[in-house]
Amino acid sequence: xxxxxxLTLAEIEDWKEKFLLGAENAFRSKHLDEEALRDEQxxxxxxxxxxxxxxxxxxxxxxxxxxxxxxLVLGAVVLFGAGCGxxxxxxxxxLSQEAKSLQSLAAEGALLAQDVAxxxxxxxxxxxxxxxxxTAASQSEALLKAxxxxxxxxxxxxQLAVLAARVHVDLERLGGASTEEERTIGRELQxxxxxxxxxxxxxx
Amino acid sequence: MTLKNVLAVALGIFAAIGGFVDIGxxxxxxxxxxxxxxQLLWVVVVGVxxxxxxxxxxxxxxAVSERPVFDLVRERAGxxxxxxxxxxxEFVNLMTCAAEVGGVALCLKxxxxxxxxxxxxxxxxxxxxTCWVLPFRWIERVFGYLGLGLLVFVxxxxxxxxxxxxxxxxxxxxxxxxxxxxxxLYFVVGILGTAMGPYEVYFYSSGVVEDHWSLKDLGLNKVTxxxxxxxxxxxxxxxxxxxxxxxxxxxxxxxxxGTPALAAEHSVGQVGLLLALVGMLFAxxxxxxxxxxxxxxxxxxxxxxxxxxxxxxxxxxxxxxSWLVIFALAFLVVMSGYDPVKLTEYSxxxxxxxLPLTYLPILLVANDRAYMGESVNGKLANFLGGLYFAVIVAxxxxxxxxxxxxxxxxx
Numbered sequence: 001x002x003x004x005x006x007l008t009l010a011e012i013e014d015w016k017e018k019f020l021l022g023a024e025n026a027f028r029s030k031h032l033d034e035e036a037l038r039d040e041q042x043x044x045x046x047x048x049x050x051x052x053x054x055x056x057x058x059x060x061x062x063x064x065x066x067x068x069x070x071x072l073v074l075g076a077v078v079l080f081g082a083g084c085g086x087x088x089x090x091x092x093x094x095l096s097q098e099a100k101s102l103q104s105l106a107a108e109g110a111l112l113a114q115d116v117a118x119x120x121x122x123x124x125x126x127x128x129x130x131x132x133x134x135t136a137a138s139q140s141e142a143l144l145k146a147x148x149x150x151x152x153x154x155x156x157x158x159q160l161a162v163l164a165a166r167v168h169v170d171l172e173r174l175g176g177a178s179t180e181e182e183r184t185i186g187r188e189l190q191x192x193x194x195x196x197x198x199x200x201x202x203x204x
Numbered sequence: 205m206t207l208k209n210v211l212a213v214a215l216g217i218f219a220a221i222g223g224f225v226d227i228g229x230x231x232x233x234x235x236x237x238x239x240x241x242x243q244l245l246w247v248v249v250v251g252v253x254x255x256x257x258x259x260x261x262x263x264x265x266x267a268v269s270e271r272p273v274f275d276l277v278r279e280r281a282g283x284x285x286x287x288x289x290x291x292x293x294e295f296v297n298l299m300t301c302a303a304e305v306g307g308v309a310l311c312l313k314x315x316x317x318x319x320x321x322x323x324x325x326x327x328x329x330x331x332x333x334t335c336w337v338l339p340f341r342w343i344e345r346v347f348g349y350l351g352l353g354l355l356v357f358v359x360x361x362x363x364x365x366x367x368x369x370x371x372x373x374x375x376x377x378x379x380x381x382x383x384x385x386x387x388x389l390y391f392v393v394g395i396l397g398t399a400m401g402p403y404e405v406y407f408y409s410s411g412v413v414e415d416h417w418s419l420k421d422l423g424l425n426k427v428t429x430x431x432x433x434x435x436x437x438x439x440x441x442x443x444x445x446x447x448x449x450x451x452x453x454x455x456x457x458x459x460x461x462g463t464p465a466l467a468a469e470h471s472v473g474q475v476g477l478l479l480a481l482v483g484m485l486f487a488x489x490x491x492x493x494x495x496x497x498x499x500x501x502x503x504x505x506x507x508x509x510x511x512x513x514x515x516x517x518x519x520x521x522x523x524x525x526s527w528l529v530i531f532a533l534a535f536l537v538v539m540s541g542y543d544p545v546k547l548t549e550y551s552x553x554x555x556x557x558x559l560p561l562t563y564l565p566i567l568l569v570a571n572d573r574a575y576m577g578e579s580v581n582g583k584l585a586n587f588l589g590g591l592y593f594a595v596i597v598a599x600x601x602x603x604x605x606x607x608x609x610x611x612x613x614x615x
Contacts, residue, residue, distance in 0.1 A: 097614060100455065107454040111466060120473045124317040125481070129462040136459065197455055 090147045090157065092203055098140060099160055099200035105137050106167045106193035113174055113186030127175040134171035140164045156199055163199075167192050225354055225439045226491035227307035227461065228300070228398035228552045230484060231545055233440050234458040234467075235613065236391040237447025240382050242366070242374030245444055247392050249375060251399025252437035254592045256429050258563055261570040261585060262405045263425040266412040268579045273409040274505040277565040289565075290506050292558040297403050297499035299551035301530055302537035304492035305331070306544025310461045311485035315478075321539070328535045331492055335527065340414045340513035347490030353483025354439050357464070360471040361445040371445060382452075390606040390613045393599045394549070397556035399440070400596070403498035405562060410501040414512055422579065446471070461545060496534070500526035549612055556603040559596045567593055 468480035504511035
């Protein structure tokens with residue numbers, strides 16, 4: 001296989017290792033950066049202290065289906081744990097995703113504002129849904145403000161944080177706005193969605 | 205069709221509205237439409253045919269034997285494999301039930317404006333009282349027919365004037381655009397998973413016994429499975445179309461249960477919004493009941509307890525306690541703060557992993573002439589059953605790696 005594609009076995013082994021490390025890292029509630037991952041790998045490669053016995057798993061009497069069930073339950077528990085994490089440093093991909101997410105929130109808010117102004121919605125739905133969108137925008141704002149990034153990405157992060165704050169405030173106002181204000185908010189949110197989209201495309 | 209027949213089909217409509225268009229579909233279908241446009245419509249058709257094939261099969265098995273599927277799983281697979289299937293299905297049922305309970309509270313919040321945390325206990329209490337007070341047939345009818353409010357999405361899809369040529373193209377599997385191949389495959393697995401969830405067949409087969417279907421009802425079983433799930437499939441297709449027309453061009457990636465309702469509101473107005481919210485409330489509430497009952501049915505049938513809504517609660521005390529405990533656990537999961545939409549994504553993917561354990565015993569029993577007599581699987585049922593089992597195994601293997609590699613479909 002390696003020969004067929006002009007690769008060495010070491011390259012394939014390296015890919016495999018990176019894939020497994022990446023998957024393992026994805027399970028963590030707080031993802032480790034590359035340096036921390038490397039340190040951990042070195043620790044693993046060090047010989048175990050004397051006297052410790054090998055802990056290779058023994059499947060014993062367990063059937064395949066029982067192991068599948070255990071894996072299913074454990075996998076879900078680990079994934080729930082992973083879902084609780086957050087923060088950390090933002091790379092290009094994560095920043096681009098944040099921009100897309102902000103675009104989505106702003107565009108959805110703009111659509112809602114348009115419907116509110118046209119009298120197509122109920123007051124309760126408009127208030128509840130705009131509040132949900134506003135909360136998500138404020139979480140995005142907090143994440144963007146707290147996260148670290150590389151100096152080259154810093155201007156984009158700042159731009160996005162300012163945009164997130166604008167979207168958050170606009171959506172918060174939407175719940176109790178007059179018809180004229182609703183139209184203005186709709187236009188502002190539309191503009192914020194376009195700006196977020198532009199940033200996301202520039203990050204590609 | 206007489207009124208009696210219309211009411212008789214309620215089991216299929218309830219199973220389809222609650223099972224096919226539950227919170228999982230509302231989330232996955234709108235996300236799929238908003239990401240890939242019409243390109244995943246063919247997956248809904250594949251899923252609909254699959255669930256019709258297996259529901260008809262397990263309905264037939266239950267009608268012939270007058271025993272539900274889980275009873276046969278234990279008999280066929282033995283205690284060890286049966287217990288594994290039970291644990292996996294209970295785990296998936298609980299996750300799904302928690303997601304649906306959260307969905308009920310979210311729908312109530314969108315309708316009333318009351319705080320979410322107050323609506324969780326109120327929603328659970330409402331579901332428990334409904335299950336306690338109403339007979340099985342009335343649960344089917346109330347949730348099945350009020351869930352039909354979701355048909356507003358079909359109206360919305362038509363009113364949004366999609367390019368019907370592009371829609372037709374979406375029914376043909378082929379190359380994709382708009383996202384990576386892995387994300388595309390993740391949505392294929394997700395849509396199939398929501399269509400063919402294991403609790404649907406457990407509930408359906410137990411419902412056949414609850415409704416006292418026998419050999420003479422095999423025709424009704426076929427009609428019910430086809431009409432019910434085809435209706436569910438139509439609603440899923442409508443959700444994908446509205447998301448493709450309304451959300452994709454604006455870059456909206458639905459993250460909330462309120463987002464699909466926005467599509468109904470935008471194209472049909474206030475009445476459309478209310479119909480969508482009420483339809484969603486009853487569809488999600490119906491799915492919560494189905495999952496809690498499916499969990500209780502499986503437990504009772506595995507351990508040989510007396511079971512069924514036809515029994516008085518005191519007469520089938522362990523069965524009654526089981527569904528109450530499932531509701532209580534689901535309540536605790538949702539109260540602990542897990543986002544029901546996120547929980548839904550996990551529950552769908554994990555239910556896919558458990559699918560082979562559910563469907564293999566059904567296929568084996570339905571194919572056993574000694575057991576089924578004249579009602580044994582025909583050539584077509586066997587061919588489709590085998591084909592779909594291969595599909596199920598493939599998606600069960602791919603589900604979790606795809607979820608990890610795509611960061612839950614986010615790319």
